[in-house]
Amino acid sequence: MHNVSQEDYLKRILLLEQAEPGQSVSMGALAGSLSVAPASVTGMVKTLVRRNWVDYEPYVGVRLTDEGRGQAMRVLRRHRLIELFLVRTLDMDWSLVHKEAEAIEHVVSDDLLERIDAFLGYPTVDPHGDPIPDARLRITSNDSECLADCEAGRRLCVARIIDQDSDFLQYIEKVGLKPGTNLKVVSRDDGGQVMEVRLQRGGSTMLAFTAASRVLVESRD
Amino acid sequence: MHNVSQEDYLKRILLLEQAEPGQSVSMGALAGSLSVAPASVTGMVKTLVRRNWVDYEPYVGVRLTDEGRGQAMRVLRRHRLIELFLVRTLDMDWSLVHKEAEAIEHVVSDDLLERIDAFLGYPTVDPHGDPIPDARLRITSNDSECLADCEAGRRLCVARIIDQDSDFLQYIEKVGLKPGTNLKVVSRDDGGQVMEVRLQRGGSTMLAFTAASRVLVESRD
């Protein structure tokens, strides 16, 4: 298979750019995020520059070009549609589909992808609440905020989990915080870095800020 | 992606062995079948020997070892289950799924594959009538024969199309000879190398022996 690494780099750069909007992505961040040596990143980035997919300033970092962003969005769309397809048709666990999609995303044809999109009814979010770019690569933005930043008393709905780690996703499921769940912030202990949330459907949990910071919510008031 | 070429070679060797049982597979046949230069085959075969997946006699050819046959059967199982899955769930055209499966077969996990198998109800044949090895890599053999060899008057059922070429499959569909079709051989012209077949559901066609030789049938008497 040829383009696999290049597509993974583009997608990763896109996600890192989205995490720190306006900043260029450092080689170190890219290397860490891809579990690859920094020297490997320097090499691959030169390839991406040749393809006009990134702008690169030595010792500073990379930024996607418009063309590169398009490529990256296309990979992201494939990834997320595949994740949702696997959950919907085969009832795969939402904590496992990321790894599966990471490989399949590079080999599905455009025709197959459009069929998956139609089959799923042109969905806008994947099983983790991550937005799915539509066929024109546009994302419908929602105004979600970080659960860790929410005051006590707020009534919220889980919109998205920003972490693909299988163990973390299983933990989130165990405490009942999958996207779509309604909850209320009972209290927060900024000193102890924990908050208590009560689920609408019953039960409550103590949640570390480190965990809550990876849960995005929408206001329900 | 690493193993992709190796898996394709193993699968190809298996299919060529099945086409000429008992013979070893020549390097030229492999090269032609994989659309690769003969020198490339020599190189890859050495890799497969190192992995103990084939026995190789220089200037003669290769044979799968038991371990290599297992690997090859595993790839074949993935390929055919994926083909059927794409046809069943997404209504993809049977003439296009081969190409799609050729890429996906290398990246699906064991877990995903077993889910597909269960979802499909543990099928024994793919959309082209090709047998699907079960989870223990066993194939249920059927006693089909070549349509081109059938005498006039025989009442038959199409079992399998032995050709993955998209155009040929579309031709077969156009003349109504997809697997499962009941037909009768009206006449055969061995001089002109054509035969006439009448479909049970109506219509009849003149079929060249070259085409009929790629259609396997079962007796319906």
Next chain:
DNA sequence: TCCAGGTTTTAGGGATAACTAAAAATACCA
């Protein structure tokens, strides 16, 4: 302003898998 520590690049190398061209082996035919 200088330096140490962290980051990034360069240099050199390995694995996989393809190619072409040329040499070697084998097969076939007269």
Next chain:
DNA sequence: TGGTATTTTTAGTTATCCCTAAAACCTGGA
């Protein structure tokens, strides 16, 4: 049996993508 034609192997190259080690660069603190 000789000699040509076909097949296969070898030799040398290319391209991708990764690595380690060492050099170069940048930055923050003294």
